[in-house]
Amino acid sequence: MSKRSSIASWFYILLLVVAPMNAPAQSKEYQIKAAFLFNFAQFVNWPSGAFPGTNAPFCIGVLGDDPFSGALDATIQGETIDNHKIIVERSQNVADLKNCQMIFVSKSERKHVAEILSALDSKPILTVSEVDGFAERGGGINFYLAGTKVRFEINPGVAQSDGLKISAQLLSLGKIVQSAKEDK
Amino acid sequence: MNWLKKLPLKRKITLVILLTCSAVLLLACGVLAAYQLFDFRRTLVRDSIVLADVIGKNTRAALAFQDENSAQQTLSTLQSEPYVSAACLYDANGNEFANYVQSGSGVQLPAHPPAAGHYFELGHLALFHPIILNGKQIGTIYLQTELKGMYNRLRVSAGVALLVLLGSCLVAVLLAAPLQKPISGPILVLAEAVRNIAQRKDYTVRVPAQDSNETGLLTEAFNQLLAGIEERDKALRGEIAERKGAEGKVQSQLARLELLHSITRAISERLDLQSIFQVVIRTLEDNLPIDLICICLYEQNANVLTVVGLGTSGAALATQLGLSREARVPIDENGLSQCVRGRLVYESDVSGAKFPFPQRLAQAGLRSFVAAPLLVESKVFGALIAARKQTEGFSSGDCEFLKQLSGHVALAAHQAQLYEALQQAYDDLRQTQQAVMQQERLKALGQMASGIAHDINNAISPVALYTESLLEKEPNLSARARDYLGTIQHAIEDVSHTVARMREFYRQREQQLALTPVNLNQMIQQVIDLSRARWSDMPQQRGIFIKIETDLAAALPPVMGVESEIREALVNLIFNAVDAMPNGGTLALRTKISGKPARLAQVEVTDTGIGMDEDVRKRCLEPFFTTKGERGTGLGLAMVYGTVRRHNADIEIESAPGKGTTFRINFPVPAMPAGAPAKDAAPFVVPSRLRILVVDDDPLLIKSLRDTLETDGHVIVTAGGGQEGITAFRHAYERKEPFAAVITDLGMPYVDGRQVASAIKGISPSTPVILLTGWGQRLVAEGDIPAHVNHVLNKPPKLRDLREALAQTLSSTKS
Numbered sequence: 001m002s003k004r005s006s007i008a009s010w011f012y013i014l015l016l017v018v019a020p021m022n023a024p025a026q027s028k029e030y031q032i033k034a035a036f037l038f039n040f041a042q043f044v045n046w047p048s049g050a051f052p053g054t055n056a057p058f059c060i061g062v063l064g065d066d067p068f069s070g071a072l073d074a075t076i077q078g079e080t081i082d083n084h085k086i087i088v089e090r091s092q093n094v095a096d097l098k099n100c101q102m103i104f105v106s107k108s109e110r111k112h113v114a115e116i117l118s119a120l121d122s123k124p125i126l127t128v129s130e131v132d133g134f135a136e137r138g139g140g141i142n143f144y145l146a147g148t149k150v151r152f153e154i155n156p157g158v159a160q161s162d163g164l165k166i167s168a169q170l171l172s173l174g175k176i177v178q179s180a181k182e183d184k
Numbered sequence: 185m186n187w188l189k190k191l192p193l194k195r196k197i198t199l200v201i202l203l204t205c206s207a208v209l210l211l212a213c214g215v216l217a218a219y220q221l222f223d224f225r226r227t228l229v230r231d232s233i234v235l236a237d238v239i240g241k242n243t244r245a246a247l248a249f250q251d252e253n254s255a256q257q258t259l260s261t262l263q264s265e266p267y268v269s270a271a272c273l274y275d276a277n278g279n280e281f282a283n284y285v286q287s288g289s290g291v292q293l294p295a296h297p298p299a300a301g302h303y304f305e306l307g308h309l310a311l312f313h314p315i316i317l318n319g320k321q322i323g324t325i326y327l328q329t330e331l332k333g334m335y336n337r338l339r340v341s342a343g344v345a346l347l348v349l350l351g352s353c354l355v356a357v358l359l360a361a362p363l364q365k366p367i368s369g370p371i372l373v374l375a376e377a378v379r380n381i382a383q384r385k386d387y388t389v390r391v392p393a394q395d396s397n398e399t400g401l402l403t404e405a406f407n408q409l410l411a412g413i414e415e416r417d418k419a420l421r422g423e424i425a426e427r428k429g430a431e432g433k434v435q436s437q438l439a440r441l442e443l444l445h446s447i448t449r450a451i452s453e454r455l456d457l458q459s460i461f462q463v464v465i466r467t468l469e470d471n472l473p474i475d476l477i478c479i480c481l482y483e484q485n486a487n488v489l490t491v492v493g494l495g496t497s498g499a500a501l502a503t504q505l506g507l508s509r510e511a512r513v514p515i516d517e518n519g520l521s522q523c524v525r526g527r528l529v530y531e532s533d534v535s536g537a538k539f540p541f542p543q544r545l546a547q548a549g550l551r552s553f554v555a556a557p558l559l560v561e562s563k564v565f566g567a568l569i570a571a572r573k574q575t576e577g578f579s580s581g582d583c584e585f586l587k588q589l590s591g592h593v594a595l596a597a598h599q600a601q602l603y604e605a606l607q608q609a610y611d612d613l614r615q616t617q618q619a620v621m622q623q624e625r626l627k628a629l630g631q632m633a634s635g636i637a638h639d640i641n642n643a644i645s646p647v648a649l650y651t652e653s654l655l656e657k658e659p660n661l662s663a664r665a666r667d668y669l670g671t672i673q674h675a676i677e678d679v680s681h682t683v684a685r686m687r688e689f690y691r692q693r694e695q696q697l698a699l700t701p702v703n704l705n706q707m708i709q710q711v712i713d714l715s716r717a718r719w720s721d722m723p724q725q726r727g728i729f730i731k732i733e734t735d736l737a738a739a740l741p742p743v744m745g746v747e748s749e750i751r752e753a754l755v756n757l758i759f760n761a762v763d764a765m766p767n768g769g770t771l772a773l774r775t776k777i778s779g780k781p782a783r784l785a786q787v788e789v790t791d792t793g794i795g796m797d798e799d800v801r802k803r804c805l806e807p808f809f810t811t812k813g814e815r816g817t818g819l820g821l822a823m824v825y826g827t828v829r830r831h832n833a834d835i836e837i838e839s840a841p842g843k844g845t846t847f848r849i850n851f852p853v854p855a856m857p858a859g860a861p862a863k864d865a866a867p868f869v870v871p872s873r874l875r876i877l878v879v880d881d882d883p884l885l886i887k888s889l890r891d892t893l894e895t896d897g898h899v900i901v902t903a904g905g906g907q908e909g910i911t912a913f914r915h916a917y918e919r920k921e922p923f924a925a926v927i928t929d930l931g932m933p934y935v936d937g938r939q940v941a942s943a944i945k946g947i948s949p950s951t952p953v954i955l956l957t958g959w960g961q962r963l964v965a966e967g968d969i970p971a972h973v974n975h976v977l978n979k980p981p982k983l984r985d986l987r988e989a990l991a992q993t994l995s996s997t998k999s
Contacts, residue, residue, distance in 0.1 A: 032250075039248040042318050081318070149250070169245035173254055 906935025
């Protein structure tokens with residue numbers, strides 16, 4: 001009894017120490033993810049036709065529930081991509097985000113991944129999500145957690161077929177996946 | 185830099201070339217090296233920046249997506265860069281993100297990157313390069329590059345430069361050897377010539393002509409210089425030789441002067457001729473190469489030179505020549521006669537001489553000689569002769585020296601002679617002075633004695649007059665009275681004799697006293713009696729007995745002499761004999777006749793006393809010589825000797841210590857025994873009743889004279905002083921009652937007897953004046969009978985003498 005209780009008490013103490021960091025840890029993951037979203041934009045080249053005009057902003061769309069709780073806005077604050085101002089648009093409907101160059105598909109939309117991807121098929125829009133199998137199913141980039149570290153997988157075929165050019169460096173960092181044939 | 189100055193010219197030139205080359209090359213290499221270093225560093229920095237940029241770009245994504253593994257992989261590609269020892273990636277916050285450390289380098293990475301840029305640190309270059317993504321610095325890359333590579337490359341470059349330098353130097357040396365020749369060659373030739381000249385002092389050497397550039401000019405100038413030096417050297421040598429010769433002459437002259445000086449000094453310290461000559465000869469023998477030297481004195485009358493000084497070294501030669509000491513050298517015509525006329529004679533070669541003296545020298549092997557006269561006050565008194573075996577043995581300097589020397593020698597000899605004479609004169613003077621002093625003493629004593637004698641004579645004069653008068657004129661006297669008066673008369677005579685002897689004590693030689701025949705036997709009896717007190721009474725008081733013996737030759741002829749002197753001499757001899765016998769003995773007096781043709785009357789005084797040694801015997805007759813200390817005057821025997829000499833006699837002294845002494849006086853006996861003009865009582869007639877003036881300051885004498893003369897029947901007028909007497913005479917003369925005669929005393933106050941006599945003769949020249957004096961005998965002795973005095977009578981006067989004087993003077997003045 002004594003031994004068990006001692007371990008329990010240690011664990012409890014650990015909890016006491018770690019607990020206050022839980023909520024920020026949650027938000028830190030999304031801070032990183034927000035930063036990654038911005039970084040993706042820097043390592044991917046969009047065709048000129050992807051923008052409605054030369055002065056059109058670079059739009060990052062968040063589809064579904066926004067998990068960033070302001071981290072994304074903070075990240076892109078004052079930043080530009082190839083002289084394009086960056087803006088964030090949020091919508092529950094994919095059609096609203098048809099002018100965005102990058103769309104983050106929230107977990108809340110995990111049931112609608114197929115429809116969303118098909119709606120955006122052949123459009124120069126980089127899709128990013130955090131839903132398992134998103135890349136295999138035809139998404140561009142999908143976050144996953146390797147331990148505490150945020151990592152991502154890339155489906156370069158999908159991404160490049162839409163006229164996007166993904167930097168080799170980015171490719172070398174991400175886990176390369178292919179579209180599942182059966183799903184197609 | 186001294187070593188550089190000492191370097192030979194060739195090496196110096198080579199060294200200059202080398203140094204110049206090296207300096208230029210080193211400068212070039214240095215600039216190159218600096219530039220290379222600078223370039224290397226710039227290149228290195230640039231390369232590093234490029235590398236950092238590439239790596240930065242390649243790790244941008246990894247940084248952006250925080251993929252350390254990817255970054256690490258990228259950095260590990262640096263393994264292919266050997267000089268990159270470490271690299272490090274820092275994120276935007278400066279935290280280390282990934283790193284690379286070359287294995288084995290052990291590099292410490294900086295924890296935080298400093299500002300971007302590059303820093304050269306010890307052994308490496310540190311470069312911090314920003315990593316930019318989309319215009320934003322997302323991190324920093326740090327690259328540390330080893331400088332080893334650069335250093336290696338620099339080292340290689342330095343090696344190459346060194347090789348080039350060495351090579352250049354070698355080339356320079358090789359080139360310098362032939363190139364320097366035109367410069368150093370002529371100079372070396374000149375230098376060699378100078379060295380040879382300096383070593384060999386040979387100024388006849390000339391440097392061969394060279395090119396007509398500066399060295400040519402130098403050579404030409406040098407040759408001209410040499411010619412000048414050669415000329416001057418020659419002149420200088422000549423002058424030096426001349427000076428050396430002159431100096432030698434001066435030296436020898438100085439040596440001679442020194443010699444002359446030393447001889448002069450030596451002889452000036454000597455005062456006898458022989459020693460002066462010896463010094464001169466010895467010094468000359470020691471200092472000059474002379475084989476024979478001698479000094480001769482010149483006898484003008486005999487016209488010979490007498491050798492008085494001879495050198496020892498030439499003694500054998502001199503003997504061979506017959507020139508020993510005291511040898512006499514006749515003056516021959518040409519050589520020595522010139523010398524004795526005061527000229528220095530020099531014969532440079534006598535081998536062919538015709539005259540005897542040079543021939544003599546030549547026979548003895550001598551070839552040259554000098555004869556220098558010894559001259560004093562232009563009179564030659566000797567000669568200095570020096571001879572040598574060589575011909576031409578004397579230089580003019582030698583001759584001059586000998587001449588000078590002979591002058592000095594002559595002077596010194598002259599001085600020595602003068603000194604001797606002076607010494608003699610001085611000795612004589614001293615003796616004379618002593619004798620004079622003694623005589624003065626005696627004279628004073630004599631004067632005193634004379635005064636006493638005068639007073640005594642005055643005092644006893646009345647006694648004598650009265651006694652004689654009484655005995656003569658009083659027939660009625662009792663026998664006893666007559667006897668008494670006779671005794672008084674004898675006593676008075678004795679007193680008068682004693683006083684007379686006392687006077688003789690001081691009396692000078694009475695040359696004019698006529699010699700009278702003296703019976704020596706009688707004389708001896710007299711002196712025995714006279715000196716009885718001395719030989720009998722005085723010794724007996726001391727308990728000493730002296731026996732007197734007489735041995736008188738019976739037929740001893742009388743000798744001519746002064747009785748008193750002979751008596752005195754005999755008394756002196758007796759006193760001497762008594763003094764010689766302090767413990768008694770026998771005193772013998774003898775007279776003898778020596779039977780030789782020249783007959784001699786001998787008187788011997790012999791004692792048995794202490795005797796005299798030879799020295800005393802020789803000197804005993806000298807005045808003031810005495811063995812009696814304070815008691816003796818040293819005059820006794822001197823007086824005896826004087827007396828003996830005055831009587832043409834001689835004295836012999838036989839004596840030996842302890843053996844007694846005999847004095848023997850040999851009187852010559854005159855061939856014709858002088859007929860003794862016995863003073864007979866010549867009959868004389870005194871006129872009676874004469875008016876006689878008696879002048880005397882002694883009333884007693886006046887009274888006695890008046891009494892006695894009146895008894896004879898004369899008329900007597902007396903005067904108590906000179907002036908009174910003259911007045912009385914004048915009055916009587918004027919009254920026509922002149923005095924027949926005047927008897928006056930000599931010594932009177934105010935007007936003495938002489939003045940009285942002259943006054944009387946002034947009034948009446950025919951009136952005889954009889955001078956009565958206590959000094960009568962002395963006046964006669966000194967030939968001092970005053971003018972105007974007809975007769976002198978001694979005090980005490982005797983009546984008989986008085987009468988005789990009156991008779992004589994009256995008869996002579998009448999006639």
